[in-house]
Amino acid sequence: MTGSGVRIDGNTLRLPGGVAVRFVRTLRLPETGTHPLPPGLGEFPVRRVQDYADTVPAEWRARGGVMLPVYLREAMWLSFSGTREPAALQVGVGKVCAVSGRPWSGRLARDPQNYLVLPRQPWLDGINSGKGTVRQFVAVPLGLGATVEGQVTGEEVWGGVQLQAFPLREPLLTEWRRREREREEARRRALASGPAGGYGAPVPMAAAAPGAMPPPPAPGGAPRAAAAMGLGVGGAMRQEVYRDDRPLTDWSEEPAGRVFVHLVTPPQWRRITGEAPPPSPVDRAAYTRAGLPWYDYYDADGEDLAPADTLGAVKPVGEWLGDDLDPWQAPSPGQVTPLKDAPGKPVQDGEW
Numbered sequence: 001m002t003g004s005g006v007r008i009d010g011n012t013l014r015l016p017g018g019v020a021v022r023f024v025r026t027l028r029l030p031e032t033g034t035h036p037l038p039p040g041l042g043e044f045p046v047r048r049v050q051d052y053a054d055t056v057p058a059e060w061r062a063r064g065g066v067m068l069p070v071y072l073r074e075a076m077w078l079s080f081s082g083t084r085e086p087a088a089l090q091v092g093v094g095k096v097c098a099v100s101g102r103p104w105s106g107r108l109a110r111d112p113q114n115y116l117v118l119p120r121q122p123w124l125d126g127i128n129s130g131k132g133t134v135r136q137f138v139a140v141p142l143g144l145g146a147t148v149e150g151q152v153t154g155e156e157v158w159g160g161v162q163l164q165a166f167p168l169r170e171p172l173l174t175e176w177r178r179r180e181r182e183r184e185e186a187r188r189r190a191l192a193s194g195p196a197g198g199y200g201a202p203v204p205m206a207a208a209a210p211g212a213m214p215p216p217p218a219p220g221g222a223p224r225a226a227a228a229m230g231l232g233v234g235g236a237m238r239q240e241v242y243r244d245d246r247p248l249t250d251w252s253e254e255p256a257g258r259v260f261v262h263l264v265t266p267p268q269w270r271r272i273t274g275e276a277p278p279p280s281p282v283d284r285a286a287y288t289r290a291g292l293p294w295y296d297y298y299d300a301d302g303e304d305l306a307p308a309d310t311l312g313a314v315k316p317v318g319e320w321l322g323d324d325l326d327p328w329q330a331p332s333p334g335q336v337t338p339l340k341d342a343p344g345k346p347v348q349d350g351e352w
Helices: 058-063 148-153 172-193 266-273 284-289
Strands: 003-009 012-015 019-026 040-043 066-069 075-079 087-093 116-118 126-130 133-141 161-167 229-238 257-264 294-298 336-340 346-348
Touching: 003 257, 012 161, 012 257, 019 087, 019 161, 058 257, 066 266, 126 229, 148 229, 229 257, 257 266
Parallel strands: 066 257, 294 336
Antiparallel strands: 003 012, 003 346, 012 019, 019 040, 019 075, 075 133, 087 116, 087 161, 126 133, 133 229, 161 257
């Protein structure tokens, strides 16, 4: 087993090339209609698999990576805030590309595009299944056929989430860094010559990092079979997946780093780590009644990727697991906020 170049910084995964990924808890949307982007409700805790080699299932040790706890039917989104340099990021759900719907690949492709362009893409809430929309990531157990993996491939083997980052080629990255240094120097001169001011782009739905946790007690017992989880889909929301405006040849042919993210049931999380899992997801109507914000994000300069046919055909988890009886209360217009134009130990990689 080799190092992946990936590290955990708090609950942020840092991949080589400056890519930062956080997994954010959120409200699960109704499976009918199209909705604003739901708010963040805190980060999922992330732990290295290798730190719990005595209690994780053997197949997890073989795949390496990290793990996080998630409840049945809990929704999540991926935040890329903190990504410092241009990168092409592949996102797999059960080794099905969340952008193209194609099988996982070790190489970037353009037709169809099988990656996100960072930091242009600020986050990803679901699979690229509609024109200007995505369908929300929702956790479901393997074995029912409800995951994206099961519906696209006919099998449920992998589960989890897979991430792989590609940097710009040299000397393009060197030139990009030079231009950034010049812009930063110009910004400093402008601030020094005038009154303090300016603005920073808002970071929507960003959850504050949780406080430091005490070391977990040493868990006991032999590893048991994995209660494997994967990602299915829920409701649709307004979100664009941006088309890359660079030539494909601008990107490195080889990834700088990759990581397998295992999704763990809360009881299994407690048994493996000795830590209490996060509390169960908050009631949606209570959140909306509190007047907390939702978001609409639109980038007039960005071009949306066409939806993937295979992902457009993926059915929501409610068709597999039954109706959701949790009452829905839509946000008021005043709660929808328009945005933009409107170091730890290394994580081990394994065989997957």
